[in-house]
Amino acid sequence: MTTTEATPSTPPMQSAVERLVFEIRALIDNEVLRVGDTLPSERELCERFSASRNTVREAMRVLKAYGLVDVRPKVGATLIDNRMARALDLFSFNTIEISRKTFTDIQGFRTLIEVNSVDAMFEKLNDKHLEVMGRANEAMRKASTVSAASEADFAFHVGLMRILDNAALLEIYRIMKPVIIGIMEKGKSRHDFRTSTYGQHAEIISALRQRDRISYQYALQFHLNFGYGTFGEAR
CATH class of the missing domain: 1.20.120.530 (GntR ligand-binding domain-like)
Structure with a gap:
């Protein structure tokens, strides 16, 4: 998937980080990634979506807060499914x-x-x-x-x-x-x-x-x- 392919269906975003979060989630869906799979590296995401390193890092923080990824040094971002736990944290x-x-x-x-x-x-x-x-x-x-x-x-x-x-x-x-x-x-x-x-x-x-x-x-x-x-x- 390329960035231009996702653009037509991309909802209006108020920041580069929000847009990148949407594009990464589209990448996960389009490439049928599963829990345990690893996302492209920080550098690859920067190149793929023409995003700055800071934008990629902030997007990863958002996805981590959603309970969708676990980011570890030298490992990168791995898909997890802690969405329910995050919802419970917010509810509390x-x-x-x-x-x-x-x-x-x-x-x-x-x-x-x-x-x-x-x-x-x-x-x-x-x-x-x-x-x-x-x-x-x-x-x-x-x-x-x-x-x-x-x-x-x-x-x-x-x-x-x-x-x-x-x-x-x-x-x-x-x-x-x-x-x-x-x-x-x-x-x-x-x-x-x-x-x-x-x-x-x-x-x-x-x-x-x-x-x-x-x-x-x-x-x-x-x-x-x-x-x-x-x-x-x-x-």
Whole structure:
């Protein structure tokens, strides 16, 4: 591919760096490069796209920030796929006011996954899963701060999700972590988590161990709805 071939479809850019980022991504697509492949050297990119060395370096920094390349001395730029991780990093900076509507929406989504997937969980559940969840619950009970307790609480529910052995669901929970942690922290600031949340978790573990479908769904649904009144009305 030549630079002139990409020019007609190139969207208007505000800088040489943005234009070069677009052209490098077009190069990746047109040459069907895959994860692990190496991009042309810095000098080759300069010559190929008539760009300065500084422009190429800045474009590489942008692609690295996107999670598309890993740049190493004497190796050059290698294609990777950390786009999801970069998206999660950006999401973690997002702050969201947790209203009752937010609480209801998030917990409703979690109900669809955590409560309604009970049959699939029972098929894949093993003692290791229960052990991991039990340790997280103990860590929450022993936590000295609301923040530490909320991290342990989140770990408990991630342990629950790990039973399903579904990487996509785990990624979704990682994306939602800032909001879920916010819900947990607000709830724990109003209730004694060492008795209320710990006891609710223990009931969930017990129902899982006994493969008791009804008890599991009841205990988890109660747990997810606990603290509903703590959150204000949506604005």
